[in-house]
Every structure is written in structure tokens, then in C-alpha cells.
Amino acid sequence: MKNLPLVFVAFLFSGCVGMPEPIPEPPAPIIAPPGSGTEEPPEEVVRAPESVFDALSFWYDADARPALEAFRRSCTVWKKSDANRVLHKDHPQYGRVADWLPACTSADTVTDNRDSARAFFEREFLPVHFETNPTGLLTAYYRPEIQVTKTPTREFREPVLATPEDESIKNRPRKDITPNGTRVIAFGRPADVFFMQIQGSGILVFPDGARLGASYADNNGYKYESIGKILIRRGELKQVSLQSIKTWMKEAGPVKSRALMNENPRYIYFSDHPVVSGEEGPKGAASIPLTAMGSLAVDPQHYPYGLPIWIEVSIPQEEGDYEGKPEGLLLIAQDTGDAIRGVFRGDIYFGSGDEAGARAGVMKHHGQWTLLLPVALTRRVSPPV
Secondary structure, three states: OOOOOEEEOOOOOOOOOOOOOOOOOOOOOEEOOOOOOOOOOOOOOOOOOOOHHHHOOOOOOOOOHHHHHHHHHHHHHHHOOOOOOEOOOOOHHHOEHHHHHHHHHHHOOOOOOHHHHHHHHHHHEEEEEEOOOOEEEEEEEEEOEEEEEOOOOOOOOEEEEOOOOOHHHHOOOHHHOOOOOOOEEEEEOHHHHHHHHHHOEEEEEOOOOOEEEEEEEEEOOOOOOOHHHHHHHOOOOOOOOHHHHHHHHHHHOHHHHHHHHHOOOOOEEEEEEEOOOOOOOOEOOOOOEOOOOOEEEOOOOOOOOOOEEEEEEEEOOOOOOOOOEEEEEEEEEEEOOOOOOOOOEEEEEEEEOHHHHHHHOOOEEEEEEEEEEEHHHHHHHOOOO
């Protein structure tokens, strides 16, 4: 694997320090002063003068509490791990578990308010800038809640399937998969089940109000094909979102919708589990619950899980808001996905339910990336001069 070309930034007081393809092999890390910030923080925000975080637009407007909660969850994994384990075997600049444990200890003592959360990251981390322009595509995902039944009906006829034990059954393309040979968890509307498979998890809501969690369990081994891109290529849609595809399906009818869904041969199987009030988010690839607006799906070839990443990007505020509002978000790398490939490619977890889905469905903007690494690790890799 190729290391990322990073410019390590240390304290000013002590000196200066379609998807993108993987970037070329970098030179050794270089020391450079941080740029000047373009956003004036609100007057009520108290911060140290000449902070390296001044260079991050929107830093003082952002709410770091979701990232703090997500980081604490990543810490639960590190605390059980070997302290000498490297975070990423191909990228030594991310250090070992031991380099991150002091920040984990500190995180446990932080009170859950905006100022304290922001101050924690300013105290324990330093921004790490890329040598090249770190702009890449940011999309979003969510955990849908879908109506289901225990037995099939004319409306609820699409099975939510557990993983078949027979590999020959499991590895069929979507069009050839039936409920035969595996356990059916529930039956839903075809489009609802299809999009739950794309999101990777969901909450199943039965007519009596009972709720059941559905989490990604396995897949049939086929490559994912975007039906949105297919509709654009055919001239059926000019702009793709979750809502626009669902509208197309409703107008096209069940036969054409089924044919379109079958053009994506990939099929997702689920495991089911109880849902309790106030439940945490679904577990991501890092095997910990995701945090709404605090977790990010990344390409694990380039980033270790648990890494804080600062993103400056436009965020949809409501359904149909394709333009979005420029914001800064601090997110923790905790998940991945079939379509999340490349250095600057990410998928933001927006949370559960219809409101999160309406916003996630129109999220597709390019944003700028900055990494945060523990202070001591940053100084050791690129010490101040």
C-alpha cells in the first residue's frame, strides 16, 4: 500500500511543523506552517491564541459531541487490544494502539457539552494536512425503519432473508434468490427491502408495533451495481437520490421495478436482534455501534478505524436540499462499504428514521479532508524544528 502524503502540523509555539484513485507514493513527511483560518469564530467562543485549529474553517461552529461519543466507542476496542498492535499495517504514521490510549483515558473524563468536547480534541490532537488538495466525494447513509409482516401479502411480498447455510444457495445472483433454503425474518415492500440492503441495516416494524433490528450478516459475492447510474444512463432520471429512485419505481410499477433491482446482482443477508428504546446505532465494520453525525465509512486500505477526520462539506438540511449548507464535521472512521473506495471517499452516517433518510438521500458533495492525530505521535513522526 502507498502511504498518504501528509503535512504534519505541530504547535505554533514550538515551531511549524465518478471516485478518486489512490494517490502516488509520497516523499517523506514535510514540516510546514498551517494556513490562516478564513472563518471568524463566534465572539463567545474562548480559545488559545494562534491555535493550529484556526486553519480549519467552521471548527468553532461545529458540535464535536457526536465525534467524542464515537471516539469513546472506538476506545473500547483499543482498551481490549494489544498496546503494541499497529493501527494500520500499511501506514505506520498512524502509530500503535499505545499512542492512542492516553486520549482514550482523557476522553472518559470529558463532560458532554460543546465547549468541553471541542477542547478535548484541541488538547489531545493535532491537525494533519495532506500535501495535495484533499478533496473527495462525500455521500451519506442511514438506518431505515420499514413496515413488515410475518407472512407474505400482495403488498409485503419481499423476504428479508437470513444467511443460507448452503453456499450454492447463498451465492446465487439476486434474480435467482428465493426464500427456499433459508430462514425468512420478515416480509416487506420490495423497494423498502432493496434500499435497506443498500444501507446495510434497518429496523423492522410489524403491524402490532413490535420492532426488530436487522443487521448486515453476509452477501452473495456479486459486485454492487448502482441502479441510480443505470437510470441516468438510460435517460430515465437526470438527478439521482433515494427519493427520485423511489418515485421512479412507484410510477414504473412492480414489474419494471423488479427488473431494475435485478440489474444489481448483489444481495445482502441479515441477522435479526431485539430493539430496545434508546438503542445505539447499528454496528459498523469496526464492530462497534455507529454514532449519528459522528461516524464515517472510509476505505480501510487507507485509514484505520478510530481515526478522527475533519470534513468541510455541504450538508443537506432537509429533503430535496441538493445544494446543502457548507459546514465542518468531525467524524470518526468506523465503517466501510462496497462503494467506498479511494483515499478521499467517505460515507457519513446520518442516523435512523425517515428524517435522516430524507437528508442522506440527497447527500452527494465534494469536501475537504484533514486528519487528527495524537499530539505525541505527530511530534514523533515529524518533530518541530
